[in-house]
Amino acid sequence: MYVIAGLALLASFIANRGKTLKALKIAAKRFANILPAFLVMLVLISIVLFLIPDEMISRYLGTSNKSVGVLLAAILGSITLMPGFVAFPLSGILLQKGVAYTVIATFTTTLMMVGVLTYPIEKAYFGAKVTILRNAVGLLIALCVAVVIGIFFGEIF
């Protein structure tokens, strides 16, 4: 990221100094605007990840009942936040333990689409109403994905 941004900045600086300075000012202003929301998000993340550690997630998703598994997966996927390089290896382990594809699809897709922890940032740009609406739609989409995955892998019907 720094390499790309640095090269772009350099090219821009060579092409037009004034414009580049203006770009940096815009960057700083936009960042300052959203910084409070970022701090709120980081505080929330630090607390939620303490309350819900990875071991707890793998324990809950490993429940034998599939409907309960999907429900828990949807809740955990929505309220936690984890980078892909943690989420997918974890999912791989769960799969080997015999957790259903349906449950894993619910977990990974809600993780991607529903962000309770990114709410402060999303709200700052999109407003509370649209943020809630978009996340609710994301949850529905995740459940649709889980159902299709479940049918395809022969876990449903």
Added chain:
Amino acid sequence: MKRSNIVKLAALVIYIVFLVVSFLLDYSPGEEIARNFTSFSLDMLKIIPGAFILIGLFDVWVKRETVEKHLGDVSGIMGYVWAILLAGATVGGLYVAFPVAYSMYSKGARLNVIFTYIGAAAVCRIPMTIFEASFLGITFSVIRLAVSLILVIISAILLGNYLKKKDYKISDGSR
């Protein structure tokens, strides 16, 4: 200062005091929360400054007409294609996609395209999807991607059309 900001500031002060006291007293939950905070902050610092510099450069170099033509009201289906390609190249997560979405919006991109971009940035970032496939299998990733992307586009169109009637505006992040 707004009342909500005072509440936030007070909460932040309590949070910091709690962490400092935790370290002084060797209180392990507090220490772990502090570690979570610093590790996530550092992860984001790897991405955020670069992302905002690119947003600034986009703002001064890309002409409004260009954005309107490719992502605006006249863009047609290609607007969605561009939104998805741009989303595939987005790094980080939605916290990067939101400020990018605002930049697109302020240059005249239409809401349907913006919501497609946001949704697609959630589900089809390329490095993430490759990583997913290596752990859960290609079949899983392809089905997951196809179903979620189709539904993202449909919901973006519905949401965009609905909000257009309501005279909805995306803010610059300061609200």
